[in-house]
Amino acid sequence: MSTYSRRKFLKISAATVTVASGAAGAAGAAASAKAAAAPDKPSKRAAQGVQRIPTYCDICFWKCGAIASVRDGVLWKIEGNPEDPLSRGRLCPRGTGGIGAHFDPDRLKRPLIRKQERGQEVWAEVSWDEAFAYIATKMHAIKETYGPESVAMFAHGIGGNFLKHTLKAFGTPNFAAPSFAQCRGPRDVGFRLTFGEDVGSPERTDIKNAQCLVLIGSHLGENMHNSQVQEFAEAVGNGASIIVVDPRFSVAASKARHYLPIKPGTDLALLLAWMHVLVEEGLYDKEYVAAHGFGFDQFAARIASCTPEWAYPETGIDPAVIRETAREMARHRPATLVHPGRHATWYGDDTQRSRAVALLNALLGSWGHKGGFYAPSSMDVPGYPYPAYPKPAKPKLDNPGMRYPFAHEAISTGIREATITGAPYPIKAWFTYATNLIQALPNEDETIKAIKNLDLLVVVDVIPNEIAGWADVVLPEAVYLERFDDLNVELFREPFVALRQPVVDAPHGQKPNWWMAKKLAETLGLAQYYPWKDIEEYLDHRLTAAGMSLADLKTRGIVRGAPQPTVVEEGASLAFETPSGKIEFYSLQLEKAGFDPVPVYTRHAEGPPASFRLLFGRSPVHSFSRTQSNRILSDMMDENEVWLNADMARRMDLKSGDYVCLRNQDGVVSNRVRVKATERIRPDCVYMVHGFGHTARGLKHAFGKGASDSQLVTRYATDPLMGGTGMNVNFVTIEPEAARG
Numbered sequence: 001m002s003t004y005s006r007r008k009f010l011k012i013s014a015a016t017v018t019v020a021s022g023a024a025g026a027a028g029a030a031a032s033a034k035a036a037a038a039p040d041k042p043s044k045r046a047a048q049g050v051q052r053i054p055t056y057c058d059i060c061f062w063k064c065g066a067i068a069s070v071r072d073g074v075l076w077k078i079e080g081n082p083e084d085p086l087s088r089g090r091l092c093p094r095g096t097g098g099i100g101a102h103f104d105p106d107r108l109k110r111p112l113i114r115k116q117e118r119g120q121e122v123w124a125e126v127s128w129d130e131a132f133a134y135i136a137t138k139m140h141a142i143k144e145t146y147g148p149e150s151v152a153m154f155a156h157g158i159g160g161n162f163l164k165h166t167l168k169a170f171g172t173p174n175f176a177a178p179s180f181a182q183c184r185g186p187r188d189v190g191f192r193l194t195f196g197e198d199v200g201s202p203e204r205t206d207i208k209n210a211q212c213l214v215l216i217g218s219h220l221g222e223n224m225h226n227s228q229v230q231e232f233a234e235a236v237g238n239g240a241s242i243i244v245v246d247p248r249f250s251v252a253a254s255k256a257r258h259y260l261p262i263k264p265g266t267d268l269a270l271l272l273a274w275m276h277v278l279v280e281e282g283l284y285d286k287e288y289v290a291a292h293g294f295g296f297d298q299f300a301a302r303i304a305s306c307t308p309e310w311a312y313p314e315t316g317i318d319p320a321v322i323r324e325t326a327r328e329m330a331r332h333r334p335a336t337l338v339h340p341g342r343h344a345t346w347y348g349d350d351t352q353r354s355r356a357v358a359l360l361n362a363l364l365g366s367w368g369h370k371g372g373f374y375a376p377s378s379m380d381v382p383g384y385p386y387p388a389y390p391k392p393a394k395p396k397l398d399n400p401g402m403r404y405p406f407a408h409e410a411i412s413t414g415i416r417e418a419t420i421t422g423a424p425y426p427i428k429a430w431f432t433y434a435t436n437l438i439q440a441l442p443n444e445d446e447t448i449k450a451i452k453n454l455d456l457l458v459v460v461d462v463i464p465n466e467i468a469g470w471a472d473v474v475l476p477e478a479v480y481l482e483r484f485d486d487l488n489v490e491l492f493r494e495p496f497v498a499l500r501q502p503v504v505d506a507p508h509g510q511k512p513n514w515w516m517a518k519k520l521a522e523t524l525g526l527a528q529y530y531p532w533k534d535i536e537e538y539l540d541h542r543l544t545a546a547g548m549s550l551a552d553l554k555t556r557g558i559v560r561g562a563p564q565p566t567v568v569e570e571g572a573s574l575a576f577e578t579p580s581g582k583i584e585f586y587s588l589q590l591e592k593a594g595f596d597p598v599p600v601y602t603r604h605a606e607g608p609p610a611s612f613r614l615l616f617g618r619s620p621v622h623s624f625s626r627t628q629s630n631r632i633l634s635d636m637m638d639e640n641e642v643w644l645n646a647d648m649a650r651r652m653d654l655k656s657g658d659y660v661c662l663r664n665q666d667g668v669v670s671n672r673v674r675v676k677a678t679e680r681i682r683p684d685c686v687y688m689v690h691g692f693g694h695t696a697r698g699l700k701h702a703f704g705k706g707a708s709d710s711q712l713v714t715r716y717a718t719d720p721l722m723g724g725t726g727m728n729v730n731f732v733t734i735e736p737e738a739a740r741g
C-alpha cells in the first residue's frame with residue numbers, strides 16, 4: 001500500500017473528522033484497552049514473532065478482505081488484503097480500528113440467563129450446556145402449543161447463516177433483517193420495477209468511471225463503504241463532475257461542482273423536473289430508450305407538467321440550476337451515474353422516489369454502460385448438501401395477504417407487529433443475531449411491547465448492547481477476528497471467494513456462531529442437519545465442490561475468478577427481467593396493483609411550529625450502534641453532535657459546544673448532546689450521527705455519551721409498496737440541558 005494512496009483515501013473523510021492517522025492512534029488505544037481485557041488463560045497461539053493471517057472484516061457488511069498481524073501471540077494490526085477486489089489493499093478507518101473489538105473490556109464473556117424482569121439487565125452466568133438446555137426446553141414448549149412457526153429470527157450479516165439453518169430445520173419460515181424494511185428495501189424494489197433487477201450489495205455502481213456522479217443524500221466519505229469511497233476519490237481525481245443534493249453540506253458536497261441544498265423530503269419533485277428537462281429539451285438517450293424502453297410516451301405525458309418552475313417552490317432549488325444540472329448530466333451520458341443510495345427509507349414514498357432515480361438513469365442510458373451500472377458476477381460455489389427442511393404448516397407472517405405487494409424480502413417490522421397483535425398467528429420466541437433491534441427499528445416502544453409478549457428472547461451478540469438488556473438468554477459470540485464464518489461469495493465487478501478465519505483466540509471462551517448453531521440443533525434433536533464435524537470440514541466440502549481447497553484459501557484469504565464482461569463497452573449484453581422484457585418507464589404491474597405507474601410527487605407534512613426535521617446519517621469512524629464501545633474508534637469520536645444552522649443557533653442564543661436536549665413531537669426527550677452550529681445545514685432541519693446515546697448499562701464506556709436518534713424516531717411512514725419504514729418524519733425542538741429533569 002503506498003502512502004500516497006492511503007492519504008488520498010482518508011482525505012475524503014477529513015472535512016468532518018480528524019482521523020487519528022492509522023496505526024499510531026490505534027496502537028495506543030489498543031494498549032490501554034488490552035490491560036482491561038485480560039484473557040481467562042493465555043492464548044494457545046502464543047507463537048513468537050509476527051504472523052500475518054488473511055481474513056475479512058466485519059465492522060460493516062462490505063466484508064473487505066484483510067490481513068491481520070499477530071505479534072508474539074497478541075493481535076497487533078489489520079490492513080487491507082491487496083488481492084481483494086473490495087478493499088484493494090486498504091481498509092476504511094473503521095476496519096483499521098476493528099481490532100478494538102477484540103480488546104473491548106466490556107465484551108460479553110459468558111452465557112447469561114435472566115434473573116429479574118426483562119430490561120433490568122440482571123443475569124446469572126451459566127454454562128453453555130445450561131444455556132442450550134434452557135433454550136431447547138422453551139422452544140419445545142412453544143412448538144407444542146403454537147407450532148414451530150412461532151419462533152422468529154432477526155439477523156444482520158453473514159454470521160447469521162448457521163443459526164438460520166438450525167431454525168429452518170426446527171420448522172419456522174420467519175426470518176428478517178433490518179437491512180430491508182429499514183434500509184435498502186425501497187431502492188431495491190424501485191430498481192426491480194424498472195430494470196427487473198436491483199443494484200445489490202456491494203452496489204453495481206461504476207463510480208470510478210463515471211464522468212458525472214449525482215449523489216442524492218448518499219453521503220460517501222461519511223458513509224464509508226470502502227470500494228465506493230475509493231472509487232469516489234478516483235472519480236474526483238479524474239475530474240468527474242459531481243452533483244450533490246443534500247439539505248446538509250456533506251463531505252461529498254465539499255467535492256461537488258454543483259451543490260443543491262434541497263428542502264428535505266422533496267427529492268421526488270427535483271427528479272421529476274430533471275426528467276422533464278431531459279425529455280422536453282430532447283437531451284435523453286433516444287436510441288437507448290427506443291431500443292430498451294417500455295411505455296415511454298405515457299411516461300413523457302405524465303411528467304409534462306413537472307417543470308423546474310413547478311419544482312422550485314417545493315424543493316427551494318432555482319429553476320435555472322435544475323436546468324443546468326440536467327444538461328450537465330446529459331453532456332456526460334451514458335457515463336452519468338445517478339447513485340441509487342442505500343439507506344433509502346426516508347419518507348414512506350421511497351420506492352417511488354427510488355423508481356424515479358432508476359428512470360433518470362434510464363433516460364441517461366447508464367444502466368449497462370461504463371460509468372453507470374455494470375453487470376456483476378460471482379463464483380459458483382455450491383451450498384452444502386443438507387437434508388431437506390420440514391415444510392412449515394403456516395406461511396411466513398411478516399406480510400399477511402401480501403399487504404405490501406412488492407416486498408420480495410421479509411419485513412422486520414411486520415414480524416414485530418405480528419408479535420404484538422398475535423395475528424395472523426402468535427410469535428413467542430425471537431432470536432436476534434448481530435442486530436440491535438432497539439436502535440435499528442423505529443419506535444422503540446413497539447419493539448419493547450412485542451418483546452414483552454415473548455416467552456423467549458435469545459440474543460447473540462459480542463457486547464451487552466440495548467437488545468441484550470431485554471434478553472432471557474444472552475449468548476456471547478467470539479468477534480470476527482476469533483472465528484471462521486461462511487464463505488463470502490458476493491456478486492461484484494469480478495468473481496471472488498473470501499474466507500474469514502480466526503486470527504487470535506476468544507479471550508473468555510466466547511464461541512463462534514456456527515458452533516452455537518450446531519450445538520443448539522443437537523440439543524433440539526436435529527443433529528442430522530449438521531453432518532459435518534466442524535466448520536473447517538463444511539468449508540472444505542463447499543470449496544472442493546467448486547474446485548478449490550480450504551488449505552489454499554487459508555493462506556491466500558481470497559481466490560479470484562476470471563473477470564467477465566461487465567458493461568456493453570466490454571461486450572456485455574442488456575437484458576431486463578421485467579414483465580415487458582424492457583425498462584419500464586410506465587409500469588403496468590404498479591397500475592394493476594393500484595399504484596402510480598409513473599412516480600407522482602406528493603408533499604409531506606411539516607412539523608409543529610419552531611421545530612426542526614430530524615435527519616441522521618453516518619460517521620466515517622463508526623458503524624451503526626455497534627462500535628461506540630470500541631476504544632480505538634471511540635478515541636476518534638466519543639459522542640455525536642447535533643448540527644444546527646448557525647443563524648438559528650444565534651437566534652436561540654446557542655453556540656457550538658453547548659449541551660442541549662432534543663424533544664420530539666411526541667414528547668420524547670433525548671440525552672444531552674452538544675450543538676454544532678454551522679452554515680452547513682439548512683435552517684429547517686437538524687442532523688446527527690446514528691448509533692450514540694447508549695442506554696445499556698453494561699456498555700460502561702459508551703453509556704450515556706451523545707444522543708440517540710433512534711429514541712426520537714417514534715413515528716415512521718410505511719411505504720405502501722413494500723412495507724419500508726420511512727424514518728425522516730420526526731421533528732424536534734431544542735431545549736436547554738436542564739429541561740430533561
Ligand SMILES: Nc1nc2c(c(=O)[nH]1)N[C@H]1C(S)=C(S)[C@@H](COP(=O)(O)OP(=O)(O)OC[C@H]3O[C@@H](n4cnc5c(=O)[nH]c(N)nc54)[C@H](O)[C@@H]3O)O[C@H]1N2
Nearest residue numbers: 156182183343434435436440460461465624625626690710
Ligand atoms: N434511527 C435509525 N435507525 C436505523 C438507521 C439509522 O440511521 N437511524 N439505520 C438503518 C440501517 S441503514 C440499517 S442497515 C440498520 C442496521 O441495524 P443493525 O444491523 O441492527 O445495527 P446495529 O444497531 O449496529 O446492531 C448490530 C448489533 O450487532 C452486534 N455485533 C457486532 N459484531 C457482532 C458479531 O461479530 N457477532 C454478533 N453476534 N453480534 C455482533 C452489535 O454489538 C450490535 O448490537 O439500522 C437501521 N435503523
Ligand SMILES: Nc1nc2c(c(=O)[nH]1)N[C@H]1C(S)=C(S)[C@@H](COP(=O)(O)OP(=O)(O)OC[C@H]3O[C@@H](n4cnc5c(=O)[nH]c(N)nc54)[C@H](O)[C@@H]3O)O[C@H]1N2
Nearest residue numbers: 217218219223224245248264265342343617619620623624
Ligand atoms: N462509516 C459508516 N459507513 C456506513 C455505515 C456506517 O454505519 N458507518 N453504514 C452503511 C449502511 S448499512 C448504509 S445503509 C449506508 C447509509 O448511507 P447513505 O445511503 O449514503 O445515506 P443515508 O443514511 O440515507 O442518508 C444520510 C444523508 O442523507 C441526507 N438527507 C437526509 N434527508 C434528506 C432528504 O430529504 N433529501 C436528500 N437529498 N438528502 C437527505 C443527510 O443529510 C445525510 O447526508 O452507509 C453505509 N456506510
Ligand code: SF4
Nearest residue numbers: 057060063064092095
Ligand atoms: S468498509 Fe470498512 S468497516 Fe466495512 S468491511 Fe470494509 S474495512 Fe470493514
Ligand SMILES: [Mo]
Nearest residue numbers: 179183184343
Ligand atoms: Mo443500511
